[in-house]
Amino acid sequence: METVAASLGSVIGDFWHNQLVDHDREAVFLVLLGFLLSFSFIRLSTRLMRSPKVPWWPGSIVSESGVHLHHLVFGIVAMMVAGVIGFADHGQTDWFLVAAAAFGIGIGLTIDEFALWVHLEDVYWAEEGRRSIDATVITAVSLALIMFGVRPFEILSDSPEALLGSLIAIVMVLVGVVVCVLKDRFLHALVGFFVWPIGLYGAIRLGKPNSRWAKKRYGQRNPKKQARSERRFRPDRRTERFKEWFRDAVGGGIGQDRHP
DSSP states (O other): HHHHHHHHHHHHIIIIIIIIGTTOHHHHHHHHHHHHHHHHHHHHHHHHHHOEEEEEEEOBBBOOOBBBBBBHHHHHHHHHHHHHHHHHHHHTTHHHHHHHHHHHHHHHHHHHHHHHHHHHHHOTSSSGGGGHHHHHHHHHHHHHHTTOOOOOOOOSSSSSHHHHHHHHHHHHHHHHHHHHHHHHHHHHHHHHHHHHHHHHHHHHHHTTSSSHHHHHHSSSSSSSHHHHHHHTOOTTTTTHHHHHHHHHHHHHOOBBOOOO
């Protein structure tokens, strides 16, 4: 047992120093780790609150007047405190890493209630609440890409030509991302922001039938493309079934309108 623990500790130590410290990625890693752990914990906690099999699990924080403190409040406070500590420390001590972990925890608590930001009502267990799961995936992918050193673009200022080329590249990246968003291809937009060929691929592909792009350019103006889009993105296609399975597995089922 001690040998296994020593080996595991050695692997973790090598990863920390060789992959993170040597590349100045330890703070972003702690943000990602804190985010994943806090989201996993709070989502598990809310599901246990619903379950009649775990009656001993503590419930929500509700005042005597009936005021409900959503956990995004604690997430916002955690990010505020972590931000102040991080700015005050300037990355000079280990408190900076503590602030990074706390900031990630705050992100997890806040993103879990992303749907509340959008709808301004408690839709945690409603269909609209699935937006929180989608936002979590997007946030996790973004943080992972940043941690591994992926950058969307670089501004070169060695010469006017280099600066002009950088600006043109930035515009191309942003145009591709915007078109993907208009077509409701959000994952392509996210990854395309960091890896521009993905954004270009999503931008030239067919938009989803209910997207803003389809409403402006398909429909009665181009019924053939609208029909193609509806066939391509039919609700029972395999990827949609997988998405629904994933949302159920992570977020729980639909059917409880109020947050527990």
